Amino acid sequence: MTKQALITTPNLEASDDFYEALIEAHQGLSTEESHAFNARLVLVLANHIGSLAVLRDAFEAARGS
Amino acid sequence: MIDYQSLRFDYHRHADQDAATPAHHPVVIVGAGPVGLTLAIDLALRQVPVVLLDNDNTLSSGSRAICFAKRSLEVFDRLGCGDRMVDKGVSWSVGKVFFHDEQVYRFDLLPEPGHERPAFINLQQYYVEGYLVERAAALPLIDLRWNNKVTGIEQRDDGAVLTVETPEGNYQLAAGYVAACDGSRSNLRQLLGQEAKGRIFRDRFLIADITMDAPLPTERRFWFDPSFHPGQSVLLHKQADGMWRVDFQLGWDADPVEERKPEHITPRVRALLDSIGFANVQFQIGWASVYTFACQRMERFRHGRVLFAGDSAHGVSPFGARGANSGVQDADNLAWKLAAVLKGDAPDALLDSYASEREYAADENIRHSTRATDFITPKSEVSRLFRDAVLELTKRHAFARTLVNSGRLSVPAVLRDSPLNTVDADAFKGAMVPGAAAADAPTVRADGSTGWLLRECHGQQFTALVFGAGEAAERSAQVLKACDAPLHIVRVQGTTAEGELATQRYDAQPGTVYLLRPDQHVCARWRQPTPTNIRAAIDRALARA
Numbered sequence: 001m002t003k004q005a006l007i008t009t010p011n012l013e014a015s016d017d018f019y020e021a022l023i024e025a026h027q028g029l030s031t032e033e034s035h036a037f038n039a040r041l042v043l044v045l046a047n048h049i050g051s052l053a054v055l056r057d058a059f060e061a062a063r064g065s
Numbered sequence: 066m067i068d069y070q071s072l073r074f075d076y077h078r079h080a081d082q083d084a085a086t087p088a089h090h091p092v093v094i095v096g097a098g099p100v101g102l103t104l105a106i107d108l109a110l111r112q113v114p115v116v117l118l119d120n121d122n123t124l125s126s127g128s129r130a131i132c133f134a135k136r137s138l139e140v141f142d143r144l145g146c147g148d149r150m151v152d153k154g155v156s157w158s159v160g161k162v163f164f165h166d167e168q169v170y171r172f173d174l175l176p177e178p179g180h181e182r183p184a185f186i187n188l189q190q191y192y193v194e195g196y197l198v199e200r201a202a203a204l205p206l207i208d209l210r211w212n213n214k215v216t217g218i219e220q221r222d223d224g225a226v227l228t229v230e231t232p233e234g235n236y237q238l239a240a241g242y243v244a245a246c247d248g249s250r251s252n253l254r255q256l257l258g259q260e261a262k263g264r265i266f267r268d269r270f271l272i273a274d275i276t277m278d279a280p281l282p283t284e285r286r287f288w289f290d291p292s293f294h295p296g297q298s299v300l301l302h303k304q305a306d307g308m309w310r311v312d313f314q315l316g317w318d319a320d321p322v323e324e325r326k327p328e329h330i331t332p333r334v335r336a337l338l339d340s341i342g343f344a345n346v347q348f349q350i351g352w353a354s355v356y357t358f359a360c361q362r363m364e365r366f367r368h369g370r371v372l373f374a375g376d377s378a379h380g381v382s383p384f385g386a387r388g389a390n391s392g393v394q395d396a397d398n399l400a401w402k403l404a405a406v407l408k409g410d411a412p413d414a415l416l417d418s419y420a421s422e423r424e425y426a427a428d429e430n431i432r433h434s435t436r437a438t439d440f441i442t443p444k445s446e447v448s449r450l451f452r453d454a455v456l457e458l459t460k461r462h463a464f465a466r467t468l469v470n471s472g473r474l475s476v477p478a479v480l481r482d483s484p485l486n487t488v489d490a491d492a493f494k495g496a497m498v499p500g501a502a503a504a505d506a507p508t509v510r511a512d513g514s515t516g517w518l519l520r521e522c523h524g525q526q527f528t529a530l531v532f533g534a535g536e537a538a539e540r541s542a543q544v545l546k547a548c549d550a551p552l553h554i555v556r557v558q559g560t561t562a563e564g565e566l567a568t569q570r571y572d573a574q575p576g577t578v579y580l581l582r583p584d585q586h587v588c589a590r591w592r593q594p595t596p597t598n599i600r601a602a603i604d605r606a607l608a609r610a
Contacts (some may be wrong), residue, residue, distance in 0.1 A: 039454035047464040 006057035068324035070352075071443060074122045075335065076212040080234040087226055090116045090208075091407050092561075095215050095227075095238035095253055099130065100392035101246035102197035106144045107400030109206040113407055116238065117207060118229060120214035120247070124198070125190035127352030128274050130389035131173035131304050133193065134475040135175070136502055137393040138182040139585070143523050146200040147182070150193060154186030155303050160285035162471050166292055166340065167557030168467040169459035169464045174261040174474055178288075179566040180505045181517040184475065185386070187304045189274075195390075202517045203206055216257050217242070220369045242403060242416075243371045249379035257368055261380060263361025264435065268442040271313040278307055278350035281341075287471040287607070289456055298441050301337065308351065308416055312383075313502065314442065321355035322560050358382045358430045360438065363430070363544035366395075367441075374399055381434035384441060384472030391430050395423050396476055401583035405607055413606040418485050426478035431474045440470035443489050461599050477502040480586060487580075487589035487602040494570040503530075506567035509558055518567055522585055524553030527603060531576030532557045541593060547594035582606055 012018050026034045046055055081088040092108060094101045095120035133141075133150065141147035162170040187609035201207045217228030227238045233445035236319050245253035254260065281303065288299040304310055314332055315324060323329060327350050333440045338346055362379035366372060375392030381452035399419050403412035443449035443538070458465035480486070487499060497504060506518045522528040529552050531541050538556075545554050559568035571579060571590075580589040589602035604610045 020158060026381060035450055036457075039450045041457055043451070043454055043465065043468070049464075064170070 004054050006054050006061060008061060015041045067195065067237065069124055069125065069189075069191040070126070072124055072195065074211040075196075075233055076122060077210070078231075078233060079208075079210060081238060082231065082233065083360050084236075085092040086325050087239040089224075089241070090114065091241040092116070092403060093118065093227060093238055094243075094244040094246055096120075096247035096377070097194075097198070097209060097211075097377075098125070098246060098248060098375065098392075099141075099193055099197065100396050101146065102194060102201055103140065103245065103393050104244055104374065104396035104400055105207050106146075106197065106201055106204060106548075107140075107396060108404060109201070109204040110144065111208070111400065111404035113404050115208065116208045116240075117201070117209045118213040118215060119209070119211050120252075122211040122469070125193040127354060128189035128191070128308070128310060130193075130386075131187045131302065131393065132185050132386035132390070132474070133184045133188055133393075134386060134390040135180070135184050136475070136477040138186065139502075139505065140196075140393050140397045141522065142182070143198075143585075144200060146196050148401050149196050150188055151186055152425065153184065153192055153196075153305050154188035155283050155305060156183035156186050157303075158288065159282075160182035160471070160474075163286065163291060163467075164183075164456040164459060165290055165363050167460065167483050169456065170469045179507050179563065181519070184210065187302055188307070188308070189304055189306075190389070192281045211284065212325055215247070215252055215256075218253060218371070220371065223370075227548055240493035241407065242372070244399065244403075245371055245373045245377045246375050246379050246392070247375075247493070249376040252372070253371060254363065254373065254377055257371065258365055259368065260358075261361040261363050261378070263359055263380070263431065265359040265361075266357065266382065266438055266442060267317045267446075268325075268358055269315045269317060270319060271311075271319075271353065272331070273311050273330050273334070273353035274304070274347045274351035275309045275311055276351060277309060277343075277346050279309075279338070279343050279346045281343075284512050289469075291340065295341040299337060300471075303554055309348075309362050310392055310591070315355070320354070324355050327353075336585040346349050351609075356383075357480045358438075358604055360435045362424070362427045362431060362564045365420055366427075367416060368425055368432060372399060372403075372416065372419060378423070379431065379472075381430050382438045382472075383431050384437045385430070386429040386472070387475045390475040390534055391426060391478075395511070397584045398423055402587065411607040411609060415419070418608060420481065422478075422480045422483050422485075425480065425482070429478050430475075437470045437472045441472075468471055483588075484604045484606065485588055487598075487605055489590065490512075491592040493572050493590060495570065497537045497579065497587055497590070499587050499589060503581050503587055504570045505578070506570050507563040508567060509561050509564040511556070511558070512530050515563070517584060518555075518557065521555045522553070522581055525583060526551045526553050527583060527588075527606070528553045528555055528581040528585075529599070530555050530557050530571070530579040530581065531578075532571065532573035532577040533560070533573050535574030537574070537593065541578050544594055544596055545599065547579065548599045550600060552599075552603075580606070 158175040212231045219226045286301045300312035302310045374395035588606040
């Protein structure tokens with residue numbers, strides 16, 4: 001079994017639709033509520049991904065190194 | 066009934082105090098708490114005479130360490146005092162976690178049948194110490210000296226000389242080995258110029274013993290941010306004698322002197338009881354304390370002839386019950402090794418493995434404890450943001466419940482990389498890898514009577530488990546006899562449904578052999594060993610290889 005890798009090439013079904021939906025999801029939230037939403041979102045997505053190796057790669061990618 | 070909380074022990078003048086030159090003893094243990102007492106009893110049962118020094122003349126003041134884990138109970142069984150503890154203690158295995166006032170998570174620490182001991186008992190530390198003291202008193206090889214405080218130590222190549230302060234003045238004692246079981250503020254650690262390093266947490270917790278007659282189940286209950294104590298955590302847990310442990314997180318700014326006063330504790334407990342449906346239940350407040358904690362350890366647990374065990378060597382937060390329980394495991398690890406070295410069965414280097422194995426275990430305990438503490442008392446805004454996000458998600462999503470950490474409760478460390486292990490040459494599945502503490506299981510003896518596997522492994526030597534019946538099992542049994550090693554041989558037959566559990570837990574086939582160290586940790590296993598295999602594995606486990 002090969003190690004799963006973080007996908008950083010384009011992979012979204014509909015990138016503009018996704019982006020719009022993401023901003024839309026924050027509509028009406030205060031900055032504080034948006035932070036809380038994002039935290040929950042990270043946890044939900046992390047569970048979906050499952051692989052710790054992929055998640056660690058994602059932390060690296062997000063950190064910009 | 067003995068009131069262990071108020072018990073006082075008499076100081077007796079010992080002939081050593083009048084000796085012209087310091088009397089020599091093979092082992093001196095400093096500190097008669099749960100760890101020092103466990104070590105003393107274990108050594109005495111291995112025919113090693115022990116001097117055990119304690120700086121005062123009382124048992125634990127207050128309930129302190131109340132949760133004693135299955136592994137500790139199995140050690141106490143081996144020492145001959147497990148039954149009393151389990152009979153007196155409150156057995157439990159279920160924990161419930163609440164967010165606000167709603168249950169979000171439930172765990173069962175021992176969800177499978179076929180173990181003699183429960184996942185945990187709750188028993189006040191003064192009972193555990195009291196029962197150990199009484200066990201020690203029945204062993205003539207233990208010389209327990211109350212009001213003997215160590216105030217100086219001089220290390221030599223072949224031992225150490227201790228200066229001991231008593232109500233009748235100072236005297237000196239020479240020891241081949243010294244076990245420092247003198248607690249988190251260890252005198253010996255300071256006298257040797259050592260320190261425990263790690264993280265100190267800026268938070269305060271109120272801990273109190275409450276006596277009440279409330280028909281609550283014996284489960285562990287933990288609240289995050291409940292309505293009766295907003296913004297903080299609360300723990301409620303039953304002990305023996307209708308006593309309950311309450312633990313309220315207070316925050317760093319709380320006044321430790323004020324918060325300990327009954328007039329401040331009473332409204333907190335009242336609010337808790339009112340909230341969970343016991344508005345009419347009356348209670349009394351006993352021992353109470355406001356504590357802070359650190360997750361820390363000494364860099365090395367061995368310094369020449371001095372071996373550190375328990376809180377003197379390592380400290381954790383209380384949320385995983387990993388303090389006293391890991392200390393008992395330290396003693397369990399050290400006793401057989403000291404005995405083997407003193408008898409000349411093993412070189413002094415075996416004691417280096419005590420340090421490396423228990424340093425590894427301490428790191429594991431500290432890791433779990435630190436993670437739980439970070440969850441319970443988040444140290445930054447973003448840490449609290451994610452903690453609250455987890456708790457919020459638990460209401461609707463099962464995955465989030467596994468992230469809730471109110472303490473991962475003590476299990477014995479698997480000493481996976483120990484130099485005493487023999488690497489598997491055969492394929493095995495399951496949890497009983499070299500380094501693991503042997504799992505219990507029901508056993509059925511040849512005469513049809515039933516028992517427990519770990520009870521069968523109480524030999525003072527190494528134990529060999531031989532699984533199954535028939536030709537392959539007989540061949541293994543013959544090999545064990547032929548290798549002419551001091552081995553306690555236990556045959557494990559899997560002829561009944563219950564007896565099958567041992568076979569499953571050890572992934573055994575007929576003829577499979579497990580070699581257990583005297584502390585019941587697996588050190589080698591084979592499908593069909595040779596005498597050479599077995600002798601080599603014993604040599605390795607005694608650091609003779």
